[in-house]
Amino acid sequence: MNVLLDNFPEFRDGFIGTVSITAVSSVIALVLGVVIAGFRVSPVPPLRVFGTAWVTLLRNTPLTLLFLIFFFVVPEILFPGMSPFLLGSLALGFYTSSFVCEAVRSGINTVPLGQAEAARSIGMTFAQTLRMVVLPQATRTVIPPLSSIFIALTKNSAIAGAFSVTELFGWQKLMSDRGYEITPVFIWVALGYLVVTFVISGLFRLLERRMEVAR
C-alpha cells in the first residue's frame, strides 16, 4: 500500500501515460488498418500487393524491434527530434494496424455475396451498396475481434515504457530502482492495466449491444 501512497504522483502520471498512448495509437491503428484493408480488397493489384506485404511484414516483426526501428531509423528519414511519446504511438499504431486490417478484411469477407448482388440487382449504386448493405453488416462482425485487438494494444503499450515513454511499466521500473518490494508494485501496475482493459472491453460490449440486430 505504501508504495502507491508514497509515489502517487508518479503512478498517476504513468496511468495517464498508458491511457493516452493507448488512445493515440488506437486511432492511428484504426485509420491505417482500415486504409490498408481497403487496399487489400481493392481491384488494383499493386495496392493489393502493398497491403499484403504490409501485413506480412508487420505481423512477423517483434514489436520490440519495431520500437527500435521507430526510435533509431524513422527519425533519420522523417524530421529528427520527435518526442518519444509520438514515436512510441506510431510504432504501436503501425504494428496494430496490421491486425486491424485483417479483422476488417475478414469482416468484409463474411458478408454473404448474395447481399451485395441483391443490392445491385435492385439498382443500388456502389456507394449505396457499401453504405447501406455491406458496411453495416461488416462493422458488426468486426467489433468483437477489434475489442481483443485493442486490449492487446493496451498490454503492448507496456513496451513503450522501456523506451522512455511515461507509462505504467516505467513506474514499475522506477519503483524497483528505488528498492521497493516487487510484489506490491506488480499488483498495483497490474491493477492499473486491468482498469484500462476493463473499460475497453466494457465500451465494446456496449457498442456490440447497441448495434445488435436479429439476423
Place this chain on the structure above:
Amino acid sequence: MSASVLYDAPGPKAVVRNRVYAVVGSLAILALIGVSVMRLADKGHLAPEMWDIFNYAGIRQNIADAVLATLKVFALAAVGSLVLGVVLAIARLSEHRPVRWLATAFIEVFRSIPLLITIYAVWVGFLTDYSMWALAAGLSVYNGCVQAEVLRAGINSVPKGQGEAAYALGMSKTQVMAGVLIPQAVRAMLPTIISQLVVTLKDTSLGFIILYPELLQTARLIASNTQVNGQYPYVSTIAVIGTIYVAMCLLLSALATWIEKRGRRAKTGIVTASTAGPTEAPGALGTPGGPAGAPGPASKD
C-alpha cells in the same frame, strides 16, 4: 476477384480506371520508398562501410550466438508453455470446484497482465542473476495461459460421444483425457497452437529489456558499440536482424499452414482450426482469436 462482395467483374471503363489507379498507386509507393532510401543515403546510412561490419568474424559470431540464445529461450518457453497449458486446461475442466477456480483465476490474471510486466517482476523479484530463466518463466506463464485456453476449446470441440464411449468402456478419467480427448484436441488445435508459438518466438525479443543477450539486445549492442564514419550503424544492423526475425517467424507460420493443409486432407471428422495468417492475434501480448470451426477460447478480458 469476381467473387468479391464489393464489386462486379469490371467493365471496359472500370478496367481503364483500375489501370490508372494501379499506375498512380505504384508510383506513390515507389516514391515513398525512394524518398526513404534517399534520406537514408543522405545521412550516410547506405555507405558500403556501414554494411561491411557484417563481414567481420566477430560480429558474425555475435549474431550467431544471439540466434542461438534466442532459440534456446524459445525452446524453453515453448516446452514450458505447452506443459503449463496442458496442466491448466485439465485443471480448468476439473470436477473439483476449487481446482477449477484456481486455474481460471490464474489464467485470467496472467493473460490480462502485460507480458513485459510479468517478465520484469520475475526478473527483479526472483531471478535477477538468471535473465534467461526469468525470460523463459515469464513467457511460459503468459503463453501457457493462452495455450490452456486453446486446448480447452479443443477439448470442448471433441464430440461428446467420444468421452462418453471411453467412460463406457471403463476407462479412468486420466485414461480418457490422455488417451482420447487430448490427442484429438491437439490435432484440432495444432495450427492455433503453432500460431501462438510464433507469438512466443516474437516475444523472446522482450529479453532485450531484462538484458538477456538475445538477438535484439545483441543488435543494440552491435549498433551502439561500433562506430562507422562517426555514426552508429543502427539502420544496417536493424535491417539484418529484422530479416532474421521475419524469416524465423515466417518459417514457423509456414509450418502451421502446412499442418493445417495436412489436417484438412485427413478425414477424421474433427474440425481443424483454421489459421487466418501467421499469427491470429496482435502478437506480443495478444490472445488468439476464436478459431473457426471450434468454439473459441472464452475471452472474458
